[in-house]
Amino acid sequence: MSDSERKPVLLSGIQPSGNLMIGNLIGALRSWAELQDRYDCLFVVVDLHAITVPQEPAELRRRCLDFLCLYLACGIDPVKSTVFVQSHVPAHSELAWLLGCHTYMGELSRMTQFKDKSKKQGENIRSGLFFYPVLMAADILLYGADLVPVGDDQRQHLEITRDIAQRFNQLYGDVFTVPEAYFPKVGARIMSLTDPTSKMSKSDENPRSYVALLDAPDVIRGKIRRAVTDSGTEVRFAPESQPAISNLLQIHAALSGESIPSLESRFTGKGYADFKEEVAEVVVRAVAPIQERYRQLRTDKAGLEAILGDGAARAERRARRILDKVKRKVGFIPRT
Ligand code: ATP
Ligand code: LTN
Numbered sequence: 001m002s003d004s005e006r007k008p009v010l011l012s013g014i015q016p017s018g019n020l021m022i023g024n025l026i027g028a029l030r031s032w033a034e035l036q037d038r039y040d041c042l043f044v045v046v047d048l049h050a051i052t053v054p055q056e057p058a059e060l061r062r063r064c065l066d067f068l069c070l071y072l073a074c075g076i077d078p079v080k081s082t083v084f085v086q087s088h089v090p091a092h093s094e095l096a097w098l099l100g101c102h103t104y105m106g107e108l109s110r111m112t113q114f115k116d117k118s119k120k121q122g123e124n125i126r127s128g129l130f131f132y133p134v135l136m137a138a139d140i141l142l143y144g145a146d147l148v149p150v151g152d153d154q155r156q157h158l159e160i161t162r163d164i165a166q167r168f169n170q171l172y173g174d175v176f177t178v179p180e181a182y183f184p185k186v187g188a189r190i191m192s193l194t195d196p197t198s199k200m201s202k203s204d205e206n207p208r209s210y211v212a213l214l215d216a217p218d219v220i221r222g223k224i225r226r227a228v229t230d231s232g233t234e235v236r237f238a239p240e241s242q243p244a245i246s247n248l249l250q251i252h253a254a255l256s257g258e259s260i261p262s263l264e265s266r267f268t269g270k271g272y273a274d275f276k277e278e279v280a281e282v283v284v285r286a287v288a289p290i291q292e293r294y295r296q297l298r299t300d301k302a303g304l305e306a307i308l309g310d311g312a313a314r315a316e317r318r319a320r321r322i323l324d325k326v327k328r329k330v331g332f333i334p335r336t
Contacts, residue, residue, distance in 0.1 A: 009177070010035055011145035013044035013086065013136075016063040017055065018203030020070050021210040022283060025290075026187035026254045027151025033075030035149060035182075041081035042143055042315060043071055048086045048093065048135060052128040053121065053203075065304055070213055072307075073293035082318075084311030086139065091319035095138035096131070098326055099164055102171070103134050107160055113153065137161040142319045144177040152188040153199055155181065172329040175322075187254035193227035196243035214291060217284045224248070224280040235267035235275045245272065252279045255286040 012032055014024060032043055045067045050060060064085055076083060086092050108114065111133055118125045128135075136157050140148055141164070148158055158181040165176040190200045192209040200210045211220050230242040237260045239246045253260050267275050297304070328334065 007038065007040040008146040009042070009144055010039035010147045010149065010182075011042040011044070011140055011143050012149050013046040013049075013139055014067060015046045015049040016060060016067045017050045017053065018201070019207070019210070019212040019214065020067060021200060021202045021212045022251065022255075022287070023151065023187075023190035023200035023210065024202060025074065025213060025286075026190055026251070027184060028149060029071070029074040029076075031149040031182060031184050032071075035147070036075070036077065036081055039147060041076075042145070043076055043081055043083045044086050044139060044315075045071070045084070046086045046136075046139065049132060052126055052132050053117065065301070066298070068304055068308065069294050069297045070290070072297055073290045074213075078307045078311065082311050082314045083307060084315045085308055088308065088312035089315045089319055091142055091316065091323045092135065092138050095142050095319075095323055095326065096135040098330065099137050099141070099168070100131060100134045102167055103137075103160075103164055107163065108133060111156055111160070113157070133157045133160050134164070137164045140179050141165055141176045142322055143315075144322065145179045146177055147182050148179050149182040149184075151190075152183055155183075168326075175326055175329055184254070186260075187250050190251060190254075191243065191247040193223055193247075196228065196247045211283055211287075213287050214294065215287070217288075220284050220287070221280045224276050224283065227276065229272050229276075233271065235270065235272065236264055237261075245275075248276065248279050252282050256282045 010032075012028060014020070014028065020029075032041070035041070045064050047060065047064055050063075068083065068085075071083060072078065108130055114130055114132065117129055121129070133156075137160065140161050148154075148161075150158065158179065162178050165178045168176055169178075192198050192200045192204065193211070194206055194209040202210060202212075204210055208223055208226065211223055215223070227248065228244050230244045232242055232245070234242075235245060235249070236242060237246050237249050249260050249263055252258065252263055324334075
């Protein structure tokens with residue numbers, strides 16, 4: 001294939017922590033599946049990122065395979081796209097060190113995700129949590145990714161990745177592609193069902209704050225019915241004054257495809273209860289096919305391992321090329 005025919009590269013990843021939920025689907029996974037044909041895609045289960053906070057080893061192992069299955073169940077095709085586990089390709093850790101030596105403490109201290117997550121860690125904050133954005137930059141720059149589809153919370157991490165790439169290129173000549181972020185048009189920031197002022201998060205200790213992709217239909221209905229609502233009574237999109245109902249409108253619109261103005265007019269004069277019932281049905285319908293495919297895939301352990309083996313081999317070959325170039329550029333002598 002000539003350069004002009006080559007598809008642009010797309011890369012994204014999710015850390016195997018907590019339970020994959022509808023925010024991850026709407027903010028990230030769905031765009032991945034949609035963009036898959038137009039881009040040369042790499043989708044990573046970023047387990048090195050997961051251990052920046054404590055994890056139970058057996059659970060981490062199980063969750064890596066669960067997440068892989070959910071990637072596939074959401075429509076990722078492992079033949080078209082390269083799907084792999086981050087720790088299987090050591091070049092990620094190696095490049096993270098090289099990039100870390102070109103990243104400033106001041107830049108990392110400004111990361112809001114670090115500030116938020118470190119607050120929850122008590123006294124012993126793992127230094128990996130501080131270094132996290134550098135590892136993410138390594139994931140992206142290692143494959144020359146042009147596009148990175150993520151939710152809104154990753155905006156700052158994409159900016160620092162671009163800054164590191166540009167700094168590196170200025171020092172050593174063009175080595176890295178400077179990536180662009182891609183955010184979905186609706187639903188880039190889905191909020192918690194129990195606190196609509198903070199983002200829905202798959203590691204939230206309260207499982208009622210999110211709808212997991214593997215929640216049973218009645219669990220989903222219960223969570224949406226009990227989701228906090230605002231003091232008003234109208235179904236109206238007003239994120240400032242009615243954050244809870246606006247969030248439910250976003251979830252409905254993102255999963256049903258119906259526009260927010262159309263939902264507002266259809267629910268004029270009706271109460272929150274009717275609206276919540278419909279939101280619940282939309283969510284149940286959206287996750288049902290994912291759950292069915294997940295169940296079929298999850299029992300085939302050998303099949304999943306084969307996909308990961310193939311993905312790691314393909315990723316490794318590509319990563320080596322850029323890593324070797326970076327090492328040459330910084331002045332390391334080649335191994336003979
Ligand atoms: P954790 O709570 O375990 O830190 P998380 O729920 O924030 O995880 P990540 O692994 O950090 O999920 O993110 C995976 C992808 O899902 C990212 O692209 C992220 O931007 C997106 N995402 C996460 N939460 C939301 C949300 N509430 N709305 C939209 N997109 C989201
Ligand atoms: N930090 C991201 C997960 C992540 C990622 C990546 C996303 C790690 N490496 C590379 C896109 C590209 C998050 O969502 N918390």
